[in-house]
Structures are given as C-alpha cells and as structure tokens.
Amino acid sequence: MTRSTRFPRLVPLAATGLTAVALGLSLAACSSSDSGSADPASTESSQSVTVESSADAAQAPDGAAVPEGFTLVEVPEYGISVAVPSDWETLTSANASDTELVARVAKARDMSEDEVIADLEDRPLLSIDTAAEGDFAPYLVLSRIDDDGPLPSEDKMQSLAELNAAETSELEQTTSGSGADASLFTMSASDDGVQYNFSAVSVSEGDDAYITTVVVSDSAQQAQEVSEAVLASL
Numbered sequence: 506m507t508r509s510t511r512f513p514r515l516v517p518l519a520a521t522g523l524t525a526v527a528l529g530l531s532l533a534a535c536s537s538s539d540s541g542s543a544d545p546a547s548t549e550s551s552q553s554v555t556v557e558s559s560a561d562a563a564q565a566p567d568g569a570a571v572p573e574g575f576t577l578v579e580v581p582e583y584g585i586s587v588a589v590p591s592d593w594e595t596l597t598s599a600n601a602s603d604t605e606l607v608a609r610v611a612k613a614r615d616m617s618e619d620e621v622i623a624d625l626e627d628r629p630l631l632s633i634d635t636a637a638e639g640d641f642a643p644y645l646v647l648s649r650i651d652d653d654g655p656l657p658s659e660d661k662m663q664s665l666a667e668l669n670a671a672e673t674s675e676l677e678q679t680t681s682g683s684g685a686d687a688s689l690f691t692m693s694a695s696d697d698g699v700q701y702n703f704s705a706v707s708v709s710e711g712d713d714a715y716i717t718t719v720v721v722s723d724s725a726q727q728a729q730e731v732s733e734a735v736l737a738s739l
Contacts, residue, residue: 576589576591589734643723648716650714656678674691706718
C-alpha cells in the first residue's frame with residue numbers, strides 16, 4: 506500500500522535558538538511523495554540495531570525514568586540518553602552505517618538518504634514511525650543549543666508560534682526527570698486540513714546551553730505522551 510507523506514515545514518527563527526531543530530520554510534510549503542509502509546519483518550529486525558532495550562541501554566540520570574512503551578537511546582555526541590517510542594525506528598551516528606535503516610528513515614521523512622545523514626551533524630538523533638499509515642509519519646529530533654541561555658525564552662518561543670500562524674501555543678516551565686530546569690513549549694497549526702502538533706522539550710545544561718527535543722505529530726495526544734516521556738528520561 507502506498508501513502509502520501511506530508512510534513513510541516515516550520516518557519517525558521519534564528520533568535521529562538523531552535524533554527525537547527527525547527528525544519529525550514531513555512532507550514533504552507535509542505536512537500537509530498539509516495540512512500541510505502543515499512544516491511545514489518547525488516548522493521549522488527551532493525552530494532553536490535555536501531556535501539557537498545559531500556560534494560561540494556563545507558564542508564565537514565567538519577568531520578569529519571571523510562572515509561573512503558575518507550576526505549577532509552579544513547580546520543581553519543583552529548584553523553585546523554587533519551588526515551589523514544591519503542592515501535593519507532595531511531596537513527597544516530599552509532600547506526601548510521603546501516604544503509605537499509607537509513608533508506609527507510611529517509612523515505613518516511615521525505616528526504617534523500619544523503620540529507621538524512623547530513624542532518625545528523627546538527628540533530629544527532631532522529632526517531633520516526635516508519636510504519637505509520639496515512640498522510641503523516643510522526644517523528645522527533647534532538648539537538649543541543651549553545652550560547653542561548655539556560656532555556657529558550659517565552660518571547661522567542663511565542664515569536665516562533667506567530668511566524669508559523671499557530672492556532673494555539675503554550676510555554677510551561679518545569680523540571681526534567683533528573684530534576685534539571687526544563688521547559689515544554691507546544692503549538693498547533695493546520696495545513697490543507699491536517700492538524701500538526703509541535704512540542705519542544707528543552708532541558709538546561711548550565712547557564713548557556715540546553716538540550717531540545719522536538720516532537721511533531723498529527724495527534725495532539727501522541728505529541729504530549731512522547732514529550733512527557735522525553736522529559737521524564739532526561
């Protein structure tokens with residue numbers, strides 16, 4: 506079965522410090538391509554390469570947790586681990602040599618394989634539901650933002666929402682599972698009748714840097730569940 510995969514293209518905003526995470530152009534400038542659902546057998550076999558089980562993966566920080574249905578994946582570049590949905594496929598520098606995995610991820614992300622690999626330089630973790638049916642494959646990307654303060658400011662995030670003509674947006678100050686200062690920014694917007702939900706989980710790494718994990722989904726509930734799992738694991 507083939508499906509048309511659509512992806513929101515968020516307006517970049519250098520001032521937010523999320524330019525490397527929020528992906529290019531505008532929400533209206535969506536692209537589409539024919540993309541088949543991943544073969545269940547190949548998807549299952551790739552998981553042993555793509556992610557480790559939560560029991561075998563690098564341990565979460567003290568106080569952090571891995572919710573049921575999620576798997577802890579190490580990000581070698583940052584020396585951290587983050588929870589991702591166990592049934593998604595996850596690409597990092599550790600398994601980027603797996604050409605079959607890269608091909609599936611690229612197809613689901615509507616990108617070339619070279620683009621997917623190049624993208625790992627700025628966003629060293631990409632996790633995506635390659636078996637998703639319908640018009641959209643939910644995904645998340647992770648990046649470290651330097652020289653932008655301990656967390657993104659409310660003004661910057663609201664500017665991002667305005668540039669993307671968000672229908673709703675909210676910034677919540679919170680803490681991560683390990684007790685680090687954190688924020689959760691959410692916004693939703695529609696394009697061609699499809700509702701997209703954007704969630705940015707930012708966890709402070711000191712006075713001038715933070716880790717941001719961006720979740721994009723056409724389901725508000727899924728975006729919330731994945732974001733909460735990410736926050737709990739860091």
